Amino acid sequence: MASLKYMAGFGNEFSSEDPSCPGSLPKGQNNPQICPYGLYAEQLSGSAFTCPRYNNKRSWFYRIVPSVLHKPFNSIPQGNLSYNWDEINPDPNQLRWLPFKIHKASEKMVDFVTGLHTLCGAGDVRSRNGLAIHIYACNTSMENKSFYNSDGDFLLVPQKGNLLITTEFGKMLVEPNEICVIQQGMHFSVQVFEETRGYILEIFASHFELPDLGPIGANGLANPRDFKVPVAWYENRKVPTGFTVISKFQGKLFAAQQAFSPFNVVAWHGNYTPYKYNLQDFMVINSVSFDHADPSIFTVLTAKSTRPGVAIADFVIFPPRWGVADNTFRPPYYHRNCMSEFMGLIKGHYEAKEEGFLPGGGSLHSIMTPHGPDAECFEKASKADLKPERVADKTMAFMFESSFNMTVTKWGLETCNCLDKNYSKCWQPLKNNFNPNWKPNAK
Ligand SMILES: O=C(O)Cc1cc(O)ccc1O
Numbered sequence: 001m002a003s004l005k006y007m008a009g010f011g012n013e014f015s016s017e018d019p020s021c022p023g024s025l026p027k028g029q030n031n032p033q034i035c036p037y038g039l040y041a042e043q044l045s046g047s048a049f050t051c052p053r054y055n056n057k058r059s060w061f062y063r064i065v066p067s068v069l070h071k072p073f074n075s076i077p078q079g080n081l082s083y084n085w086d087e088i089n090p091d092p093n094q095l096r097w098l099p100f101k102i103h104k105a106s107e108k109m110v111d112f113v114t115g116l117h118t119l120c121g122a123g124d125v126r127s128r129n130g131l132a133i134h135i136y137a138c139n140t141s142m143e144n145k146s147f148y149n150s151d152g153d154f155l156l157v158p159q160k161g162n163l164l165i166t167t168e169f170g171k172m173l174v175e176p177n178e179i180c181v182i183q184q185g186m187h188f189s190v191q192v193f194e195e196t197r198g199y200i201l202e203i204f205a206s207h208f209e210l211p212d213l214g215p216i217g218a219n220g221l222a223n224p225r226d227f228k229v230p231v232a233w234y235e236n237r238k239v240p241t242g243f244t245v246i247s248k249f250q251g252k253l254f255a256a257q258q259a260f261s262p263f264n265v266v267a268w269h270g271n272y273t274p275y276k277y278n279l280q281d282f283m284v285i286n287s288v289s290f291d292h293a294d295p296s297i298f299t300v301l302t303a304k305s306t307r308p309g310v311a312i313a314d315f316v317i318f319p320p321r322w323g324v325a326d327n328t329f330r331p332p333y334y335h336r337n338c339m340s341e342f343m344g345l346i347k348g349h350y351e352a353k354e355e356g357f358l359p360g361g362g363s364l365h366s367i368m369t370p371h372g373p374d375a376e377c378f379e380k381a382s383k384a385d386l387k388p389e390r391v392a393d394k395t396m397a398f399m400f401e402s403s404f405n406m407t408v409t410k411w412g413l414e415t416c417n418c419l420d421k422n423y424s425k426c427w428q429p430l431k432n433n434f435n436p437n438w439k440p441n442a443k
Pocket residue numbers: 293294295331332333335341352365371372399
């Protein structure tokens with residue numbers, strides 16, 4: 001793949017012209033009476049017109065024909081995509097999934113859209129508050145087909161296989177260990193090269209932001225300059241057989257036909273864009289004295305709710321780092337949380353569960369459901385020689401942490417057929433080590 005160009009920065013005011021059409025971006029105004037090259041101007045709003053400046057988001061497209069030039073939308077089947085949280089009873093148990101299955105192309109051709117499976121979620125796409133977690137598993141590229149989400153933003157976490165994503169803003173190649181965000185309303189089409197799988201965090205209310213750094217200072221965690229935004233790229237391609245534009249609207253899929261490619265934006269400017277980020281660029285901060293810090297120190301992106309400090313969802317990673325804390329049980333502590341924790345594994349092993357939690361699988365520890373290291377991890381870490389050591393080398397686990405109380409879909413509990421029925425057994429060997437005769441200075 002010839003290397004693609006990107007612009008750097010998080011939420012900047014970007015401008016980009018396809019190099020074949022210099023001057024295609026109108027100078028000094030958004031709506032000239034006639035746009036350069038005979039293009040149409042079109043605004044994509046990502047926030048209410050009246051939002052305060054710090055979170056007002058919009059971009060301007062200069063495109064060959066406007067998006068409105070399509071035939072009417074009709075309802076289409078939506079496979080395992082669901083926003084019905086009452087399909088099945090809620091389940092407070094600790095849940096773990098073996099790697100989610102991907103069809104072989106020889107069995108069944110599945111593209112990114114037909115390969116969307118909703119695992120869990122909460123809230124409502126109509127009142128626009130909440131989230132959904134989906135698994136994508138596909139083996140075929142979207143041909144003459146694009147998708148946009150009217151309901152919210154997608155954060156994509158590829159686990160297997162590269163995604164070449166064509167968007168109205170240009171192209172992005174997103175590889176496992178990178179993530180990308182495609183925000184509400186942005187048309188995109190996904191090309192894949194093998195059996196491909198990953199995780200999606202969808203939020204309905206707000207957009208993702210970088211977390212505040214507080215006393216950390218001006219630098220660290222995910223630095224704004226490491227976010228990459230595509231450069232303008234267009235095709236003036238007629239599709240007489242019909243190009244299918246799919247909209248996810250109120251949780252349902254609709255398709256409209258048009259006679260041309262929607263990737264017809266010659267130039268654009270604005271601060272409402274898709275973007276990608278390489279998780280290797282994360283600057284890790286952690287305890288260098290004692291005790292296990294809360295995982296919020298590993299937050300890459302946050303989608304804030306209106307309650308101060310409470311996220312609709314945080315995207316948190318557990319990246320390779322040094323463990324140096326003295327006199328400390330270094331793995332995660334046992335805990336019960338007022339937030340829901342969905343975890344996935346991109347590669348390697350997760351420190352609290354060396355066995356059983358596999359790349360491409362997942363786990364859900366719901367609100368107030370107790371969890372923590374498995375018995376094997378407890379035994380090992382309680383006796384470990386506390387030398388400085390690499391933690392999570394060649395590993396990347398992540399967590400979608402949410403203040404919403406999510407329910408699992410029928411697909412997640414039954415149809416996917418990869419729920420690990422033995423998960424809770426990993427804690428059963430935990431022993432009662434209580435010694436009532438213990439003395440403070442005894443060895
Ligand atoms: O449950 C988990 O494995 C995630 C997690 C990790 C950690 O280091 C502290 C708290 C927490 O929920």
